[in-house]
Amino acid sequence: MIALARRRPGTVFWMVLGVGVPLVFLAIFFVWPVLAIVGRGLFGEGPLLEVLARPRTLRLVGLTLAQAAIASVVCVLVGLPIAHVLYRLRFRGRGLLRALVVVPFVLPTVVVGVAFRTLLREGGPLGFLGLDGTFPAILLALVFFNISVVVRTVGGTWEGLDSRQEEAARVLGAGPARVFLTITVPRLSGSIIAAASIVFLFCSTAFGVVLVLGGTRFGTIETEIWLLTTQFLDLRAASVLSITQLIVVFGMLLLAARARGRSTAQRRVGALRSSRPPRVSDALPIAVAVVTALLLALPIVSLVARSLQTRDGWGFGNYLALSGTGSRNALVVPVWTALGNSLAVAAQATVLAVVIGLCASLVLSRTPRSARGRRALEWFDGALMLPLGVSAVTVGFGFLITLNQPPLDLRSSPVLVPIAQALVALPLVVRTVLPVLRGIDPRLREAAAVLGSAPWRVMRDVDLAIVARPVLAASGLAFAVALGEFGATSFLSRPDRPTLPVVIFRLIGLPGGDNFGMAIAAAVVLAAVTVLVIALVERLRVGTIGAF
């Protein structure tokens, strides 16, 4: 790591600290658990391939890949017209719409699962479609989540593309469809592939929403790992599935990184150059955007409406019941206590993720002089993105089998849940802060240094001053993600200190009495807190949120 440092006193120390803290954290809480899973999977008892050859495993791997592939394609097809409307056209209210589009992405998975259940169940607004508990229902929910990834990622690139290329093609005789296919799509291909691979990643590691919507018939590798671990205690088979998952994820991340590298080749222009008032020819994308917006709103509206229905008609009965523990004593603590737990745990996770993410980003934003240093930084960058793809379930499962015994016995310690959540939020923090830091003109730092600032002072007056708002925004995002985190938390949270998503899942699992109504009311509360946090984040107007 010494090779990274410029030869200035003090810099080496900061470099080592900046690289060391994130690396040690990742090593203990990510690499070790994952290696333990791999070890258990490869060297456990019984033949390795036996687990993979089970018909049930094969079916679930197929389902996982199929649902992720279909959802990615649908997200791209629907997301492109919306990106065009929100990032190429100028109209009043565009800023608000760009902010709203991110809401589905940050809603807790359990909330979305419950929302789709209220929408699709028998007697629900779309109950006549008969989709409850079917494969298309899972697909719809996955698309609901991930459209914003495509809109934000592709939109961010599209906004910077010079529209005169399209104009040149039009004047040369190409009709609108032809211009789109021969000029626009090739120029966007890098960001489309990046967005699609990230969506594929999110969908193939989807857990909460599949668990809630899929019932026993449909599942993913993720839900199967959970089932094998917590219900059948077959840790060996779970490990083998985790390895399968790791391979899929790793391939996708490589693809995304390559696509990202390629997409930087386009020259960017100011937004004024590329956006224009809507025209008649924009009717199709506008129509797609409006219809999609209505469809996106539907599950949320349905959720809120259902939360106000009690057994004795409309009212706040479900919300009042949140101070209790549910029918048949479903819960150990009242729901409001669980909300308190969630807020406290998410706050701890946020502090962890932001401190580590900022350290790492500061180091990653430097350009080392030596080629070896640059290569080392690329690896470091890739290592930080890994938790993004490696499923939360794998993380939770890994904690369970490594941190439960000496040398590090954290089983009874309340720090496990925030650490796991911080791990899930870390890549999002880095992806929000790092592009801003990389965008700082190095001459700004040189100017400060020449004017007499010591290195720490340069970092404070230039880097930290510029990055303050993005860091605040990243904190909000990390908080929202931690608040809704379910995959890892469902493994790690203890019955006497559950978080809100865990409580909601428990309540759906024990229907009868007030439990389902309570679950829906609790989902509304969780969604409201999340949306509030994200609304505050969006007010900071940091463009890198939710783009990959």
Add this chain to the structure above:
Amino acid sequence: MALVLEDVSVWLDRTLAVDAVSLSVAPGEVLGILGPSGSGKSTLLRSVCGLEPLGSGRVLWDGEDIARTPVHERGFALMFQDGQLFTHQSVAQNVGYALRVRHRPAEARVAELLELVGLSGFGDRRVTELSGGEQQRVALARSLAASPRLLLLDEPLSSLDRELRTRLAADLRAILTATAQTALFVTHDQDEAFAVADRVAVLMAGRLVQVGTAAEVKSSPATPEIARFLA
């Protein structure tokens, strides 16, 4: 007359960029539009090819109003100041674009055009490898490929350095005459305008203030402002 503009006005957001301009261009003629930056010349050009909607007035081609003809069906071509070559395509693919769009064979014509602009054998190169002058030559070849009824040139030489500009202006003039191309040539540089165009229209603050041959405009500027601009 090939192209006729009647009282054309164009609004950009809330400013009147082009103010009641009337012009006509004969077949095979190169009309220069000369004016300081911000005088509305580029906007006028963009409205002729349909990229900016007309505020009022008419644009006629062979006596026919083309306001409702979509951009891509006008059979014109526009060459931008910075070329706007398609970076994801090779030189030959760029030049042949208008032909492929029209489902016409491209290969022979592309070679012919590359020879015309002095870039024979450049077909397989990436456009990002070319120098500024070479890029503008490719852009010109691309614009000429489908033999447009009208060629619109928006400051095609302004991004180049002085020496190259003078040389390319002469080349441009030769190519346009050789192909008997009807063209509108926008520039802020009077030497360039006088070197390339048959007649020159002077535009100031969106208004057309004088039209005439190079000699006429130079020897008797219509207003003191024109005289100052040409000085």
